[in-house]
Amino acid sequence: MGLSSWMTAVLVMVTMATVDLVHGAPNIIILMGDDVGFADYEINDPAMRTPANTALAQKGLTLNQSYTLQTCTPTRTALLTGRYSYKLGMQLGKIKGTYLRYVPVEPKLLPASLKDLNYTTHAVGKWHLGFCDWKLTPRYRGFDTFYGFFSGAQGYFNHSGTPSFDFRDNGRVAWENKGLYSTELHTTRVQEIIRGRKREPFFIYMAYQNAHSPWEAKQSYIDDYCSHVQGEKRRIHCAMVAAMDESIKNITDTLDEEGIADDTILLVLSDNGGPLGYGSYNWPLRGGKSSFWEGGLRSHTVFVHPKWVVNPGTTWDSLIHVTxxxxxxxxxxxxxxSDLQEMDGIDQYWKLIKGKQGTRDRVVLNIDDKRGRSAVRIGDMKLLTGKPCHNSLTSGAPAPPDMEAAGTANSFVVRIQDVPEKQLFNVRQDPRERNNLIDDPQYAEILRELEDFRDYEIENNLVPFPANIPKAKEGKPEFYSGAWSPGWCCAG
Known part of the structure; x- marks a missing residue:
């Protein structure tokens, strides 16, 4: 390398290393869908209408090997703590109603760490990490503001879940929102945060309600985006996803109007795979929500960092986990x-923006001691132990080509009773998880490595899921003017 080329390379490295000094820290927005399947975007099913997601993919990276967990709370726990959920006893959900259950107070959540870097922090939408004590709620865990609901599911219009009212504007019950569509309410609040920003960079965690049950969509979304879709379940699901996509467009348009789009990182993902039988697709992946199949754990993910992603519009094919x-x-x-404590997550920032091979080579996808199942991956090889899917639901909507072969519609191979105790797949070559390699001698060495990896985590790091989760009658909404409210437990 000549002197001139060497000096140029050094200058580029110094420039990249001092990005924050030159441009200031970027704003960060996480846009997390709820129960949005791998094939619920037009990139994987042309019948869907998600142009905003497609536009973001053209500006950034599509992450093809992006893993979350199988359900809501475990994924949210991993995202905001950077820890494997099973290390916190949060490998399964069960945060609902008056259950005395919550993410432990000890881990410092992502927003609190960003506040140390002078960020303002905002949570909008679904929380689902526990609320029986005020100290468990967003504004006590690092968020400056919260606009949304504490529980795991509620009506999109009546904002009631199991079955009482659940909508907060910071600490206040927002009764005035009754009858208004939650996606539009949440979007408006995000736009207000962007327009009302101060000099500090902001972090917005937008946890969409879409497309979790109940299956409610405004008729306008059905008429404008999804009237062509066959099957009522798929049509309604399409409309709920379209509402989320329109929200993403409105948010990105606001960034453009404010002149800060180039200074804002956007991360779009889902908390888990789509639930089978309710209009969601995960094709070509096998299985769906709640399962340890790829269709339950892989998320269609888009990462946008304007001016810094070297190869926008491309697919990043390295392994990345929600932690x-x-x-x-x-x-x-x-x-x-390196200043962060007890992270299972791995920093992949420079690998992402430069489009280089990722740092992670292995991941514990989850350990479910209650049902005796686990999933781990090293390289391209994934080991499943126990029954990956504890439900036997099949899709009730028309299937794209080869959906049945993928084990996600009208196929007995997805059912609990038809799978062996141990399964080994090359999930890069076989994302449908059809060719079980467990007895193939050429994979004996990687099988032992996977089993050792799993066994070490079970023996040394697993916090057992509680056999029984107590309830507290003091938490009933009738004691709080009919709204779900904190204040009925003392978190450790």
């Missing part, structure tokens, strides 16, 4: 990930 976003975004914000 990685904590240190990765912390790095993007100007922090040093």
């Amino acid at each position: 990685d976003w904590y240190p990765t975004l912390y790095k993007a914000a100007g922090g040093n990930p």
Whole structure:
């Protein structure tokens, strides 16, 4: 390399290393869908209408090997703590109603770490990490503001779940929102935060209600985007996803109007795969929500960092786990990930924006000691132990080509009773998880490595899921003017 080329390379490295000094820390927005399947975007099913997601993919990266967990709370726990959920006893959900259950108070959540870097922090939408004590709620866990609901599901219009009212504007019950569509309410609040920003960079965690049950969509979304879709379940699901996509467009338009789009990182993902039998697709992946199949754990993910992603419009094919976003975004914000405590997540910031091979080579997808199942991956090989799917639901909507072969519609191979106790798949070559390699001698060495990896985590790091989760009658909404409210437990 000549002197001139060497000096140019050094200058580029110094420039990249001092990005925060030159441009200031970027704003960060996480846009997390709820129960949005791998094939619920037009990129994987042309019948869907998600142009905003497609436009973001053209500006950034599509992450093809992006893993979450199988249901809502475990994924949200991993995202905001950077820890494997099973290390916190949160490998399964069960945060609902008066259950005395919550994410432990000890881990410092991502927003609190970003506040250390002078960010303002905002949570909008679904919480679902516990609320029996005020100290468990968003504004006590690092968020400056909260606009949304504490529970796991509620009506999109009446904002009631199991069955009482649940909508907060910071600490106040927002009764005035009754009858208004939640997606539009949440979107408006995000736009207000963007327009009302101060000099500090902001972090917005937008946890959409879409497309979780109940299956409610405004008729306008059905008429405008999804009238052509066959099957009522798929049509309604399409409309709920379209509402989310329109929200994404409105948010990105607001960033453009404010002149800060180039200074804002956007991360779009789902909390888990789509639930089978309710209009959601995960094709070509096998299985769906609640399962340890790829269709339950893989998320269609888009990462946008304007001016810094080297190859926009491309697919990043390296392994990334939801825990990685904590240190990765912390790095993007100007922090040093080595300062973070007890991270299972791996900083992949520079690998992402430069389009290089990722750092992660293995991941514990989850350990479910209650049902005796686990899933781990090293390289391209995935080991499933126990029954990956504890339900036997099949899709009730028309299937794209080869959906049945993928084990996600009208196929007995997805059912609990028809799978062996141990299964080994090359999930890069076989994302449908059809060719079980467990007895193939050429994979004996990687099988032992996967089993050792799993066994070590079970023996050394697993916090058992509680056999029984107590309830507290003091938490009933009737004691709080008919709204779900904190104040009926003392979190540790």
